[in-house]
Amino acid sequence: MKVTQHLWFEKDMEAAIGFYTSLISGSSVQWVSAVPADNPSGPAGSVKIAVFTLGDQRYMAIEAGPLDPFNHSFSVMVECETQAEIDRLWDALREGGSAEHCGWLKDRWGLSWQIAPRRLGELMNDPDRDKAKRVAEAMLKMVKFDIAGLEAARG
Incomplete structure (x- = not known):
């Protein structure tokens, strides 16, 4: 199939x-x-x-x-390796669209995207739950994801 x-x-x-x-x-x-x-x-x-x-x-x-119309019920998530990839995709897709929190945006056609660092999953699943919590708290304050900011929040 x-x-x-x-x-x-x-x-x-x-x-x-x-x-x-x-x-x-x-x-x-x-x-x-x-x-x-x-x-x-x-x-x-x-x-x-x-x-x-x-x-x-x-x-x-x-x-x-x-x-x-497109809505948040369907979105495309792109996991990026680097901040440069995040910046490039974010800037291009957001043009004519709108930014949202936690790496989400809507493009000019109304399609929802989440542009996220691959590293975010690793940081959120840190066995040290205090570190994971700090990352989650930092993530929730971000519009476009900032890998260095997430790493700094982890400590």
């Missing part, structure tokens, strides 16, 4: 997936197709479908007009 995440875009699907795949290494667009004229979904070209990967995850997208 294959599991594929599915995203519904009101408009600009190709721009969105082109942008996403340009930001995340190992990503690509496999194909984009317009639904033909004899499809009951609408006039020819009014519906587009695409298949793409972000890193090691497979996605399908559809552009078919308004339905339900």
